[in-house]
Amino acid sequence: MKIALIGYGKMGKAIETVALKRGHEVVLRINRANPEQFTTGQLKTADVAIEFTSPASALANVSLCMEAGLPVICGSTGWNEELAQAEEKCRATGTAFLQASNFSVGVNIFFAVNKRLAELMQHQAGYDVRVEEIHHTEKKDAPSGTAITIAEQILEQLDRKQHWVKDEATLPGELAIVSKRIDEVPGTHTVTYSSAIDDIEITHTAHTREGFALGAVLAAEFIQQRKGIFSMQDVLGI
Numbered sequence: 001m002k003i004a005l006i007g008y009g010k011m012g013k014a015i016e017t018v019a020l021k022r023g024h025e026v027v028l029r030i031n032r033a034n035p036e037q038f039t040t041g042q043l044k045t046a047d048v049a050i051e052f053t054s055p056a057s058a059l060a061n062v063s064l065c066m067e068a069g070l071p072v073i074c075g076s077t078g079w080n081e082e083l084a085q086a087e088e089k090c091r092a093t094g095t096a097f098l099q100a101s102n103f104s105v106g107v108n109i110f111f112a113v114n115k116r117l118a119e120l121m122q123h124q125a126g127y128d129v130r131v132e133e134i135h136h137t138e139k140k141d142a143p144s145g146t147a148i149t150i151a152e153q154i155l156e157q158l159d160r161k162q163h164w165v166k167d168e169a170t171l172p173g174e175l176a177i178v179s180k181r182i183d184e185v186p187g188t189h190t191v192t193y194s195s196a197i198d199d200i201e202i203t204h205t206a207h208t209r210e211g212f213a214l215g216a217v218l219a220a221e222f223i224q225q226r227k228g229i230f231s232m233q234d235v236l237g238i
C-alpha cells in the first residue's frame with residue numbers, strides 16, 4: 001500500500017515506522033514546510049491518505065485528499081463541529097473516510113467497557129461521574145477528542161447527565177471533563193464513578209504512540225478498497 005502522510009509530526013513519524021514494518025511504502029510526507037508538494041497530482045501517487053495535523057487544518061486537508069480520489073484516515077482531533085462537512089465531501093467525491101478520536105485497539109476496547117459501565121450506572125443515582133484526561137504539554141486541543149467521545153458515550157446512557165463541561169461541574173446535570181497537561185504523557189483517560197460508599201474507576205494508559213499508529217495503519221489497510229464512511233468499530237469488529 002502506498003501511503004500519503006498528511007502531517008509528519010509526532011504521529012506522522014510513528015505511523016511511518018509501523019507502516020514500513022508492515023511492508024507498506026510512504027510516498028508523500030506533508031508538513032507546513034512543504035505545502036508545494038500537497039497537490040492533487042502528488043496525492044494521486046498514493047493509495048490512501050493518513051491525516052494527523054491539527055484542528056485548524058484537518059477539514060481542508062481531508063477535503064483535498066478526497067478531491068484527489070483517495071480514501072482518507074483522519075486522526076486529527078478538536079474539529080468535531082466540521083466533521084459533517086468532511087462526510088459530505090466523502091459522499092460527493094465517492095471516496096472513503098474514517099475519522100477516530102483514538103485509533104488504539106486498547107482505547108476502543110475501553111470505549112466498549114465505558115458504555116457498559118454507564119449502562120449499569122443508569123439506575124444507581126448515588127454515583128456521580130467525571131472524566132479526566134492527561135496529555136503532553138504540546139497538545140493543542142482540550143478536552144482531548146478521546147475524552148469527548150467517552151463523555152458522549154456516558155451521556156447517551158445516563159439520563160441524570162445532560163451535557164459535558166470543561167473542568168469542574170457546577171450543576172448536577174453536568175458531566176465534568178478535567179484536562180491536565182504534563183510533560184511527555186502520550187495519553188491517559190480515566191472515568192470515575194464516586195458515591196459516599198465507594199468509587200469505581202476505569203483507566204486507559206498509553207505507554208507510547210505505537211498503539212495509535214498501529215490502529216491508523218490497520219484502518220488504512222481496511223479502508224483501501226472500500227467506499228463510504230467507516231469507524232474503528234468496523235475495522236476491529238467490536
Ligand SMILES: NC(=O)C1=CN([C@@H]2O[C@H](COP(=O)(O)OP(=O)(O)OC[C@H]3O[C@@H](n4cnc5c(N)ncnc54)[C@H](OP(=O)(O)O)[C@@H]3O)[C@@H](O)[C@H]2O)C=CC1
Nearest residue numbers: 007008009010011031032053057075076077101102103212
Ligand atoms: N486519533 C488518534 O488516535 C490520535 C490523534 N492525535 C491527534 O493528531 C493530531 C496531530 O498530533 P501530533 O502528531 O502529536 O502533532 P504534531 O504537532 O507533532 O504534528 C502535527 C504535524 O502536522 C503538520 N501540520 C500542521 N498544520 C498543517 C497544515 N496546515 N498543513 C500541513 N501540515 C500541517 C505539522 O507541520 P509542522 O511540523 O511544519 O508544524 C506537523 O508535521 C492532533 O490533532 C492530535 O490530537 C494524536 C494521537 C493519536
Ligand SMILES: O=C(O)C1=N[C@H](C(=O)O)C[C@H](O)C1
Nearest residue numbers: 077101102139144145146187
Ligand atoms: O494529541 C494527542 O497526543 C492525542 N490525541 C488524541 C485525543 O485528543 O484524544 C488521542 C490520544 O489520546 C493522543
